[in-house]
Amino acid sequence: MKKSYYLLPLTIVTSIVFSCSTKKDSVINRNFHALTTKYNVLFNGEQAFEKGLKGIEENYTDNFWKRLPIEPIKFNERSIGAIKFASPGDGFDNKDKESSKPATPFDRAEEKAVKAIQKHSMNIKGYEKNRQIDDSYLLLGKARYYTQRFIPAIEAFNYIIANYPKADLIYDTKVWRAKSNIRLDNEKLAIESLKLLVALDENEKNLSKVQRQSAYTALAMAYEKADSIQKVIENLTKSIELTRNHQSARNAFVLGQIYSELGRKDSARMVFRKLADGRGIPEKYRVHASIELVKNIEAKDSSNVLLIDRMRKLIRNTDNRKYLNELYFQAGVLQEDRGNIEKAIEYYLKSLEEQSNDVYQKTHAYERLGNIYFNKQDYLLAGSFYDSVLQVTTEEFENEKRIRRIKRKNKGLTKLKNYEETVITNDSILRLVAMTPDERTIFFEGYIEKLKEADENKRQRLLNSQNFGSQFGGGASFGGNNQGKWYFYNNQSKGFGKVNFQKTWGTRPLEDNWRWSDKSQVDTDAVEEEEEVQTEKTDSKYKVETYLSKIPTDPAVIEKLREDRNAALYQLGLIYKEQFKNPELAIKNLEELLVTNKKPELILPINYHLYQLYGQENEKEKEAAKKTLILNDYPNSKFAQIINNPDSKISNDKKVSEVDEKYKYAYAIYKEKCFEDVVNQVDILWEDIENSDLIAKFALLRALAIGKYKTKEEYKKALEFVTSNYPNSIEGQEANEIIKRIK
The missing domain is CATH 1.25.40.10 (Tetratricopeptide repeat domain)
Structure with a gap:
């Protein structure tokens, strides 16, 4: 009895030891290694792989302003094929690598796949007896694919295809191999293998709907790489008809974008409407499909009103908060198309007020606002919005043609702003110079009265805000009948105080001598001196002498002011004429310059510009007068030659x-x-x-x-x-x- 008691544990231990062998083909050995592979090593590898996929999904941001990539992942084209990480999986003979720490979840997945193959493969007489090894090779290939090592990935996929031709996952493996070839620019090879796979399935019907969708999706990727857009459309259409899942929604969205790019607006609207109204569509595709409907509508289309109503409903839906910046923007586009410019401006500003990390969206909103004010001829305000476009533009988009165009446009607006400021400032000073002493005194007395009135209104507003705050516990906080409600306990009154403080002092840290910007030499005498200076400044701005003393009297300085003003007027005329195509403002500046100009060399070009501008405005009499002046006074000039020979021909007898x-x-x-x-x-x-x-x-x-x-x-x-x-x-x-x- 005692012998049998000790014999049973020994038998169990012996069986386990023998079942660990990968060289013995028995039921126990096969099942032991299959179970150990599936529920231990391979399970951990697949979990790491899923974690990596989740990380890609969370970190990848779609730019819906451009055509989405069919596969939502961004690879670095420069490092394709490179071995990025010194982690397990680079080879099967590196035993020391088990101690190294994987760099990504995909490296960990590769590590586990390699471990499963190394420790549990049962290759006996050329046949693999562990039914989980093909899954390990597939995981190995997919992990290498996502670490951008496509050639080693193809090696893993080829091993499955060569050694496990009847495996359940053979079709998935062929699709993954084709995707790897696409990434290596071997799209022709990928197309051939995928077309063969699909053609065979038409007779045998071995592929599931999801597998067929994957094949058609990969074919679309390959044809996209080969610039065969019609084939892309065919395969995307087939893929979305098979099943409803996240990839089918993405494929449909890409299909709609392609139709839009090709100008097939009706087809695009049909696709996007199905996505916008369909059930079970992922939120981001559903909302952006509604936005794409706006982009593909004609400006005068009657359905414009329905889309405005759709936008309003989406905006009111609290589930769409993270898309509000885009929804407000598209609502603004619809209103602008209908001619409701003020409403469009309101929506664009709301779009910018929404907290969002979508910088590209902001550039479009700022650009739209800039264009609106540019068309209103409010060039300075337009320039501020174009400035904002350039400030928020990231390095990724700064070389786009649209951004380069805005840069050039804003460069002209910046020049225009500087010239306008020069004209306004110098004109003001020169008007003062031209006044008599009595006229100057009367002018500045009136200015000081307005200044005092403005200061008094400001002081009164501050007092009113303080009184308003005291009604909520802000004023009588110590004693009285305030029942202990202190000023700083009331958020509204505290807000008034904060705003007024910042208007006066700006943002200051909480510290001693907070009024001083430079505290390196602060002392009591300096503080008192500063207070005296502030008082002196306050008093001096109410004295006429303060302003009279600043009027220039030196003839050279006055002449320089005139020259700068005239130069600015000339440049403004050129900018309005040539760059902004605004003949009215160009004529206004050049005519003013003609009166004030003292440089003989400028008379001819000014009159020639006015000659051209009058012709554009169909002012025949003025045009004829300028033509006569140029031909009579400057008959040998190039401008006279151009006027006399407007249809002159160049040497090759072609029209200029x-x-x-x-x-x-x-x-x-x-x-x-x-x-x-x-x-x-x-x-x-x-x-x-x-x-x-x-x-x-x-x-x-x-x-x-x-x-x-x-x-x-x-x-x-x-x-x-x-x-x-x-x-x-x-x-x-x-x-x-x-x-x-x-x-």
């Missing part, structure tokens, strides 16, 4: 194009020795001419003009711009010769 005319005009200014005007003219025209064949000529002419009135270094820099951007042109070679001569 609009860009040729602009170049002729710029060259005419150069010949008249107005070099600064040449540079400004080319800068203003640059956006319109940058794709012209004459762009190198413009660039060289600009450089030559710079060389006439700026430093040698600036001249050299302008020439280097020509040589670097147009090295193979005649102008580029000529600029290079000039640089050599300068050296």
Whole structure:
């Protein structure tokens, strides 16, 4: 009895030891290794893999302003095929790697797959007896795919296809291998293998609906890489008809975007409407499908009203809070299309007020507001919105054509703002200079009265806010009948105080001598002196003498003010004429300049610009007067030649194009020795001419003009711009010769 008692544990231990062998083909051994692989090593690997997929989903952000990638993942194209991490899975003979820590969940998944293969593979006489090893190889390949090591991934997939041709996962493996080939730019090979897989299934019907969807999705990815857009449409359409899941919703959304890009608005609206109204559609695709309906609607379409109502419902739905910035923006677009500009502005501003990390969305909202005010000819406000576009634009998008266009437009607006400020400031000073002493005194007395009135209104508002705060426990906090309600216990009264404090002092840290910006030399005498200075400043702004003393009297200073004002007026005329296509404001500035100008060399170009502008505005009498003036007073000038021969032909007998005319005009200014005007003219025209064949000529002419009135270094820099951007042109070679001569 005692022998049998000791024999049973020994038998169990012996059985376990023998079942651990991977060289013995028995039922116990096969099942032991299969179960150990599935529920231990492989289970942990699959859990790590799922964690990695979840991380990708959480960290990946779709840019719905562009066509979505079919597979929501972003790979670094420069490092494709590189081994990124020194972690298990790089090979099967590195035993020391078990102690290294995986860099990502996918590396951990690869580690577990390798461990399963190394320790539990039962390859006996060329046949694998562990039915879980093919799953391990598939996990290994997928983990390598997501760590961007596609060649090793394909090796793992090929091993399954070669050694497990009848495995249940053989179809999934072929799809994953095709996806890896797509990432390696072997899309033709991927298309051939996937087409064969789909063709065989049409007869055998072995693929499930999800597997067929995966195959069609991979085919769409391959054709997208091969720029065969019609094939992409065919395969996406087939994929969304098979089953409803997250990928099918994404495929449908991409399909709608493609239709939109191709101008097939009806098809796009049909796809997006199904997504917007469908059941079980993921929230982000459902909401953005409604937004895409707005993008694909015609401006005068009667369904515009229905879409506005749809936007309002989505905005009111509290579940859509994280999409409010986009919904407000699209509501603004709809209102702008209907001509409700003020309502559109309101929605765009609401879009910007919403807290969102969607920087790209903000650039569009700022741009829309900038365009609205630009069209209203409120150029300074438009410039502030374009400034905001450039401030929020990230490095990822700063090279987009849209952003580059805004940069150029804003550059002109910045110049315009500076010139406008110069004109306003200098005009104000010159008007004061022209006044008699009595007129100046009367003017500043009136100004001081208005200043006192404004200060008194400000003081009264502050007093009213304090009184209003005291009604809520802000004023009589110590004693009286306030029942202990202290000022700082009331949020509203405290808010009033905070606003008024910040208006006066700005944001200051809580510390001693908080009124001082520099505390390195603070003492009592300095504080008292500062208070005296503040009092003196307050008193001085109410004295006429303070302002009279600032009026310039030096004739040289006064003349410089006139010259700067006139130069600004001329540049404003050019900017409004050439860049902003606003003939009314261009005429206003140039006519004003014609009255105040004292430079003889500017009379001709001013009159020629006015001649052109009057012609644009169909003011025949004024146009004829300017034409007569130019032809009679300047008969030998380039401008007179252009007027006399408006249809002149160049050497190859082809009609002169609009860009040729602009170049002729710029060259005419150069010949008249107005070099600064040449540079400004080319800068203003640059956006319109940058794709012209004459762009190198413009660039060289600009450089030559710079060389006439700026430093040698600036001249050299302008020439280097020509040589670097147009090295193979005649102008580029000529600029290079000039640089050599300068050296």
